Amino acid sequence: MAYDAVIIGAGMSGLAAGIRLAYYEKSVCILERHTTIGGLNSFYRLRGRNHDVGLHAVTNYAPPGAKAGPLSKVLRQLRLRWDDFGLAPQRFSTVAFPGCTLRFTNCIDELKQQIRDHFPSQADGFSRLVEHVSKFEVSSFATSQLSARAVLRDFLNDAMLIEMLMCPLLFYGSASANDMDFTQYAIMFRSIFLEGFARPFEGVRRILKVLVRKFKELGGELRLRSGVRTIESRRGRATSLVLDDGEIVEAHDIISSAGTLETLKLFTGEEGGQPPIEPGNITYTESIYSLDRLPSELGHDATIVFYNDSPTFRYEMPSEPIDLHSGIICSPNNFQYDRPPEEGCIRITALANPKHWLNLPPEEYDRQKTLWGQRLLESAVRVMPDFRSAIVDTDFFTPRTIRKFTGHVNGCVYGSAEKVPTGRTHLENLYLCGNDQGLLGIVGTMMSGISVVNAYLLK
């Protein structure tokens, strides 16, 4: 039997696409190579503790009752209620540069006031920028071909402020180094500065479990440990998928969330040899620290801190194993939950060199994780209270871990710098969704799965 649709990858975008198809009575199967769901945004249990990978915070927050905005749109499309994700808004976050820390919340007025206080000459320009971004027409399936930095320079002339406004947005979604397309910048600006951060008390597993339950209730089939080895094609159409164990699965349409390059690599026959796509090289390491007390008891109340130790922010693959000049400090405890957090936790994320981490021999890999984990920690406590005496457990993941869970070439986080906004490929019945379609954040990536299904499979 041939499925109406097969989806490669049980991450946020694949599950969202699957829900739409199953809801409209298509026979749909999601194939996931790994033993668990989530892909880039997943979760695991280690020494009795639950950890998240990927997700620091859900962006695009909207309070209950909000009718407009990406979160409300995604909930409607997936027939979910606001309560299903159980989102608690952030406390506040900061962008910390030498001599200047800007604080922001889920209300843009806070950031406007901070800029008035720290950069009085830039306050009007920033207000006009906010206005411009709010009104900027973001059509799906398109890019602006404008440099975000160039647009920022039309509104602002303080070089460090421009860096500070680029920093969180590059960190949270740019597959390209140092600059991004203005359409993507506008989407990110809205999702982070205008809408803001939130998180379910239970972390990413809450969201994934809601999606999987919905998908299965609607009759969708989810197969774990079912990696796709090749896609067979003939005369411009994908005809079948061959799984790692040799099983053949047939489908009328295929949606792949594996990444553009990763998907093209699945072709061996006459449709192989597509124009090469540069793999992405922006990736991270992350340290996860479990603490014997809450970060707030150590005087750390911020939800997320984006830090950089010089006036210029370099967002690129570092030559060193880890870039110790900048990073992201996230405390999953510091959201406005309706109940007290169970255990203190701090996560520190920094840019990493994928080649270094992918090529280390096993013994050396563990040694370097410890070594660089300590250096990263030293770097981070320059901008936050020293919490080293409170650490009770540590885990550290690298591009190697990311490659293992996502299959991304280079273990890169945001995929290739070349995005395919339309989700179309060289085959008429093979579509892309997720990271390499260029929508960002988990709400964005769910919308990516939804929009591809709506545009091509439900018409």
Add this chain to the structure above:
Amino acid sequence: MKPDDIRRVVVDILERIAPDEDLTSLKDDIPLREQMELDSMDFLDIVMELRKQYRIQIPEDDYHRLATMAGTVDYLSPLLKGAQASA
């Protein structure tokens, strides 16, 4: 189906699309777009729900007739004439 039954069908669909919405005060003559901030994706969903539940096809050129509740009920009346109202 009578107009009241059709109205109930549409309210039912809107409830599925926006389960958090209070639809008791929905006005028949004000565009749904304004009252519920529905966008083109949502209108497509109304059309697809009707197709799924009653197997009726609505051509894209007719979507504008679904702008208000009153317009939708008028438009659907001949199409759902023979359909059974659910209990």
